[in-house]
Amino acid sequence: MGKLTLGLDIDGVVVDMMGSVCRLANCGLTKKDIINWDYFYDNDILTKSQFYKLCNQSWASWSDLEFEEPDILQTINKLSKKYNITIISSRNIESHTSTINFLAAHKIPFDNLVLVSHTVDKLLYPLDLLVDDHPVLPTLPNAFPQGLYLRNQPWNQDI
Numbered sequence: 001m002g003k004l005t006l007g008l009d010i011d012g013v014v015v016d017m018m019g020s021v022c023r024l025a026n027c028g029l030t031k032k033d034i035i036n037w038d039y040f041y042d043n044d045i046l047t048k049s050q051f052y053k054l055c056n057q058s059w060a061s062w063s064d065l066e067f068e069e070p071d072i073l074q075t076i077n078k079l080s081k082k083y084n085i086t087i088i089s090s091r092n093i094e095s096h097t098s099t100i101n102f103l104a105a106h107k108i109p110f111d112n113l114v115l116v117s118h119t120v121d122k123l124l125y126p127l128d129l130l131v132d133d134h135p136v137l138p139t140l141p142n143a144f145p146q147g148l149y150l151r152n153q154p155w156n157q158d159i
Contacts, residue, residue: 004128005111006083008076010099011055011091012133013151014108016066020058021051037135037155052092059095062102068151073106080109083129088114088122135159 011017019031027045040046046054058065069075079085087110091099096115103110114125122130123140130137131149135156138148150156 003084005086006079007086007088007127007130009132010089012153013131014068014072016068020065021054024054024057032154034155056092056094059098062098076108085110086112086114090116090118
């Protein structure tokens with residue numbers, strides 16, 4: 001039997017995108033304050049358009065992005081020995097080149113790169129396992145029969 005395919009999200013799993021958005025928005029919040037997925041919109045801090053614009057700004061300055069964990073690169077390298085890694089992430093087309101540059105600069109190993117426009121589009125790809133931080137994914141029935149690993153984040157604590 002060959003290796004299983006592990007889907008690995010970028011924002012919120014590898015990269016601290018919420019922290020970057022908080023800093024760019026200069027709103028006085030940190031990632032720990034973002035206690036639900038729609039926090040910025042529900043609290044009239046940012047519109048969805050403003051949020052996505054700040055995500056694009058973050059990726060435009062990809063060399064300034066911080067990792068979620070200090071040893072995340074070592075962890076991904078270990079996982080790549082056991083799994084076929086598919087980097088799968090929802091993003092605006094404006095950030096595609098920056099994402100590729102980030103992955104190359106940090107020598108993040110992967111077998112496939114899939115950039116989708118909506119989180120639920122991740123369900124269309126043949127993954128055995130997925131590591132993600134989006135709180136809606138665990139609520140979808142039979143999405144990943146082998147496993148969905150929800151990255152522990154302040155916005156998915158009620159799952």
